[in-house]
Amino acid sequence: MDATPTRSRVRRSPLPLAAGACAIALAVGCAGPGPAPSAAPAQQAVVSRTTGDLExxxxxxxxxxxxSVVQIGAGDALGSGIVYDDKGHxxxxxxxxxxxxxxxxxxxxxxxxxxxxxxxxxPEQDLAVIKLDSVPGGLRAARFGTTDEVEVGQIVLAMGSPLGLSSSVTQGIVSAVGRTVSEGRSGGGTGATLADMVQTSAAINPGNSGGALVNLxxxxxxxxxxxxxxSEQGGSAAPGIGFAIPVSMVRTVADQIIRSGKVTDSGRAALDIMGRTVVDDDYRPAGVAIVSVEEDGAAAEAGLRVGDVIVxxxxxxxxxxxxxxxALAGEKPGRKIRVTxxxxxxxxxxxxTLGEI
Known part of the structure; x- marks a missing residue:
């Protein structure tokens, strides 16, 4: 399966809801004739208590x-957001x-x-901050955790407005950490390459974008x-594979925007070039040709020039x-790397010596 990440914003439109539900039956085999023995009362009590505690x-x-999770209407599109502080950000x-x-x-x-x-x-990190024109009384800011404490197998909840259904909650686990994924530009996408993403099995649907991935x-x-x-299924959703921007990056970007009105220190490495994909004689992608080089930028200082093809x-x-x-998403500005x-x-x-986005 070629899993291509797509944005999870939804366009405003009436949402048809189908009546009814589909039940999934799990067949369990028994060794020997007659009904399977029921669990002992003590075991049933433990299971019931554990389930009740988790619920x-x-x-x-x-x-x-x-x-602290809101629905955002942006023109003809809907998404989600998180109340960042008591000032309405x-x-x-x-x-x-x-x-x-x-x-x-x-x-x-x-x-x-x-x-x-x-x-x-x-857009380079696919994050933004908006501010309420008037802050209502009782507005509750969310509480933010730390990326270092996110572990694979951890139970998480995703909150937002999938398909325009505000205040929706889904549950799953952290499936992986440290993923690097790229976002397309079609349909309003930023084209960003995002590093250190949290992969989750919690359902992420159009409209969940900008919402909250929450621990217990x-x-x-x-x-x-x-x-x-x-892509092998015509671009249909791949269930149970969603990605979230880690809280450390969220806080880094949001704090700078709130303080300075813009991001002043991205922490993202760059070669300071513009490039395009080139193909070989068999029309297969074969490298990135440098189209322009920023004067006094990282590539220029190392002697790279227009027409060179990075491989x-x-x-x-x-x-x-x-x-x-x-490849650059996992690097840091100021680090020295070998470019072939x-x-x-x-x-x-x-x-x-890498520059900064």
């Missing part, structure tokens, strides 16, 4: 966090706000629609941003713009 924990988390995805400057915000408590304005958008301590650990699609970063092959972005490239018929290497 109660879920309900507590939902009551704690859901009032709301953090969301850049692809949720798109090119809009003003927004309709609905809170989970069902109060009237509130107006908000854009503070700043940072009622802490935000990420912002659901992408859901995978299966490797360190030990990582580079065949497309996306693979180049993914071709110039005419010659293959060369250069040591490049």
């Amino acid at each position: 109660e924990q879920y309900q507590t988390v939902i009551k704690d966090v859901l009032p 709301i953090v969301t995805n850049a692809h949720v706000v798109g090119r809009e400057k003003t927004f309709d915000v609905s809170v989970a408590t069902g109060e009237k629609v509130l107006k908000a304005s854009l503070v700043s958008s940072y 301590d009622s802490e935000i650990i990420g912002i659901p941003t992408l859901a995978a699609t299966d 490797r970063i360190g030990d990582t092959p580079v065949t497309t713009i996306t693979s180049l972005s993914e 490239y071709t110039r005419g018929d010659s293959r060369k290497t250069a040591e490049v």
Whole structure:
């Protein structure tokens, strides 16, 4: 399966809801004739108590966090957001706000629609901050956790407005951490390559973008941003594969935007070039040709120039713009890396001190 991440914003439209549900039966084989023996009373009590404790924990988390998750109307699109502080700042995805400057915000408590304005958008990390024009009494800011405490197997809840259904909650686990995924530009996407993403099995659907991925301590650990699609199935959703921007990056970007009105320190490495994918004689992607070089930038300082074709970063092959972005996503500004490239018929290497996006 070729799982291609796609954005999870939804266009405003009437939502048809099908009546009824589909039940899934699990068949269990028995060794020997007659009915299977029932669990002992003590075992049943333990199972019942454990299930009840987890259910109660879920309900507590939902009551704690859901009032801090909002629905955002941006033109003809809908997405989600998280109340960042008591001053009315709301953090969301850049692809949720798109090119809009003003927004309709609905809170989970069902109060009237509130107006908000854009503070700043940072498409390179697919994050944005908007601010309520008037802060209502009782607005509850979310509590944010730390990325270091996110572990594979951890139970999480995703909260937002999938398909326009506000205040919806799904549950799953952290499936993986440290994923690097790339977002397309079609349909309002940012084209960003996002590193250190949290992969989750909690359902992420259109409209969940910008919402909350929450642990059982009622802490935000990420912002659901992408859901995978299966290209072999015509681009249909790949169930149970969603990605969230880690809370450390959310806080880094949001704090800078709130403080300075823009991102002043991205922490993202760059070669300071513009490039395009080139193909070989068999029309297969074969590298990234440099189209322009920023004067005094990282590549220029290392002697790279227009027309060079980058084929490797360190030990990582580079065949497309996306693979180049993914190779750089795990690096830091100021770090020295080896870049392999071709110039005419010659293959060369250069040591490049990385710049910053």
